[in-house]
Amino acid sequence: MVTNRIFEGKSFLGQMLLVAVVGFLLIFVLPSFVSEFRLNLLGKLFAFAIIAIGLDLLWGYGGMLSLGQGVFFGLGGYAMAMFMKLEAQDGTLPDFMTWSGLDSLPWFWQPFEHWWFAIPIAVIGPGILAFFLGYMVFRSRVKGVYFSILTQALALILSTFFIGQQPYTGGTNGITNLTTLFGEPLILAETQQLLYSVTVMVMLAMYLLAWGITRSRFGRLLVALRDDEERVRFTGYNVALIKSVVFAISCAMAGVAGALFVPQVGIISPANMAIVPSIEIVIWVAVGGRGTLAGAIVGAVTVGLARSYLSEEFPEIWLYFLGGLFVGSVILFPNGIVGSLRQGLEWLVARLSGARPWMRGGTTAPAGSSATSTGVVTTSD
Amino acid sequence: MTEILALDDIRVAFDGFTVLNQLSLHIEEGELRFLIGPNGAGKTTLMDLICGKVRPVSGTALYDGKVDITKQSEHMLVRQGIARKFQTPAIYRSLNCYEHLEVAIGFRRPVPALFGRLGSMEKDRIWDVLDTVGLKERAKEKAGALSHGEQQWLEIAMLLVQEPKLLLLDEPVAGMTGQERDKTGELLHALAGQHTILVTEHDMQFVRSYARTVTVLHLGKVLMEGTMDEVQRDATVVDVYLGRTDGVAV
Numbered sequence: 001m002v003t004n005r006i007f008e009g010k011s012f013l014g015q016m017l018l019v020a021v022v023g024f025l026l027i028f029v030l031p032s033f034v035s036e037f038r039l040n041l042l043g044k045l046f047a048f049a050i051i052a053i054g055l056d057l058l059w060g061y062g063g064m065l066s067l068g069q070g071v072f073f074g075l076g077g078y079a080m081a082m083f084m085k086l087e088a089q090d091g092t093l094p095d096f097m098t099w100s101g102l103d104s105l106p107w108f109w110q111p112f113e114h115w116w117f118a119i120p121i122a123v124i125g126p127g128i129l130a131f132f133l134g135y136m137v138f139r140s141r142v143k144g145v146y147f148s149i150l151t152q153a154l155a156l157i158l159s160t161f162f163i164g165q166q167p168y169t170g171g172t173n174g175i176t177n178l179t180t181l182f183g184e185p186l187i188l189a190e191t192q193q194l195l196y197s198v199t200v201m202v203m204l205a206m207y208l209l210a211w212g213i214t215r216s217r218f219g220r221l222l223v224a225l226r227d228d229e230e231r232v233r234f235t236g237y238n239v240a241l242i243k244s245v246v247f248a249i250s251c252a253m254a255g256v257a258g259a260l261f262v263p264q265v266g267i268i269s270p271a272n273m274a275i276v277p278s279i280e281i282v283i284w285v286a287v288g289g290r291g292t293l294a295g296a297i298v299g300a301v302t303v304g305l306a307r308s309y310l311s312e313e314f315p316e317i318w319l320y321f322l323g324g325l326f327v328g329s330v331i332l333f334p335n336g337i338v339g340s341l342r343q344g345l346e347w348l349v350a351r352l353s354g355a356r357p358w359m360r361g362g363t364t365a366p367a368g369s370s371a372t373s374t375g376v377v378t379t380s381d
Numbered sequence: 382m383t384e385i386l387a388l389d390d391i392r393v394a395f396d397g398f399t400v401l402n403q404l405s406l407h408i409e410e411g412e413l414r415f416l417i418g419p420n421g422a423g424k425t426t427l428m429d430l431i432c433g434k435v436r437p438v439s440g441t442a443l444y445d446g447k448v449d450i451t452k453q454s455e456h457m458l459v460r461q462g463i464a465r466k467f468q469t470p471a472i473y474r475s476l477n478c479y480e481h482l483e484v485a486i487g488f489r490r491p492v493p494a495l496f497g498r499l500g501s502m503e504k505d506r507i508w509d510v511l512d513t514v515g516l517k518e519r520a521k522e523k524a525g526a527l528s529h530g531e532q533q534w535l536e537i538a539m540l541l542v543q544e545p546k547l548l549l550l551d552e553p554v555a556g557m558t559g560q561e562r563d564k565t566g567e568l569l570h571a572l573a574g575q576h577t578i579l580v581t582e583h584d585m586q587f588v589r590s591y592a593r594t595v596t597v598l599h600l601g602k603v604l605m606e607g608t609m610d611e612v613q614r615d616a617t618v619v620d621v622y623l624g625r626t627d628g629v630a631v
Contacts, residue, residue: 212496213496216495216496216497217483217484217487217495217496217499218492218495218496220476220480220483220484221484221487221495223473223475223476224473224476224481224484226475227472227473227474227475227476228471228472228473230467230471231467231471231472231473231536231539232484233455233456234432234434234455234456234459234464234465234467234471235459235484235485235488235539235543236456236459236460236488236489236543237456237488238454238456239456241492242492245492
């Protein structure tokens, strides 16, 4: 019970306190200890952590493994990049459009010159798209690996589509040379630090939102869906609708992450929304701990830091390490970093308080219950 | 008394194989009806039909005098009061008992309402139902840790908290101890009247003790209907079912 309070505390107040402390440390303390380069890296990783939180809701709680979260991250990123590109061009046609022979701004680009359109659409757009795609898929009772395969196909289709639409999307290069955001040059350390702080705050807000969802009856319904979808359907819920809502929330979070990521790197390209980044997102959640929201953040940051370190030290073979990390964590720590830590702590607490670990929870099963559960199960048609 | 369920000339087929054939079944409101029959008679398929899980090739199925079962989605049927308990207990392993009923009680609410809190009346109702099925003391335990019989009760509790009109219970006492069976039988009697209950059962001892009216299914058709005494005396029933040594005690 003590560990419960530490990791996924029961009270909202406790969570607020935790978030406030973590937020204070990350925003005011950490920047004075790490280099500008590392801070920028962390800023990107915290943006990634937002996608991981969203995927954890979908996969860890709802049991739906999406291999296409990169798509929605990319869409959010593109919306932000379109806004920033138009700002950078200052009235002239974006460079790649000129090269491709366009002589005026396409109609669907025009609203993106306003921040009040671009930023909300970076979040709502992926959410709405996910809701409708999801509803079509879930209504046909597509689930399990078939859902995963479909989402992976989506990643392939959309990244290929974006590459093919050179005049409108910048093709393989994507949208590049983003220089300012609201007039602030991206190259300045102050701008980057501000972006870092905003990312941390948004990430913590998303964490609180996700925590609230998992604590609500909707969250229980998610777990119920994971455990027995048929039972939920025959409990009177429109399963396709509920699943689409979670998928939409999850993908809107990916969109938020995309919008925060782009100004920190100054570029977005189809490579960011293809299959490989989509699978990396799954690795973050698996390594951090499926079904633990803190785990999603820890996973994204840990894997991201490991990736950065390994790619600097072993530029040739670092991908093997990443693969090894994934396989190793799945085999040795199926509950991920946070899940394993929690189990370990629970075990320790149970040990110290004298109770046997498998008896935690207080009450015991009646003697012989296991015998009755296997003994007389009659079969029928 | 009004008819809550009226099935006429129902035919259900899987890949050309007929499972239910020209089946007709009428059930009055408040009845406690037992459905028996040898393996493969179509008992579970009949339940699947009534809750919308399988669709008939032909025939009419009316619920509550007006609802065409064959035209409604599963969750809409549940919202109109048809509740189904599955043969192997279908529960959510990682939720505790109380949470099961929290999920069940919100079934008519729109999605946004699921983010709000439960009212005190609903909470009281959950505790009442947990008390009825004897799981009040274990409310905070994960369902995966319950015994088979308790899981059966938990699933029944999920139905009860929704106050359905028609309860479809597929072998509710499978895996229960003798004591648990008696308790379930008494529960069924207590519920009949306010609810209409359709039960399939394999355990003849249980059927004999608690059945009022029995419908015998055989090869996808209704073979006979009557009290347990009448059914047991009927020669054809004895021939196709009771007399057989297919694991069912006479």
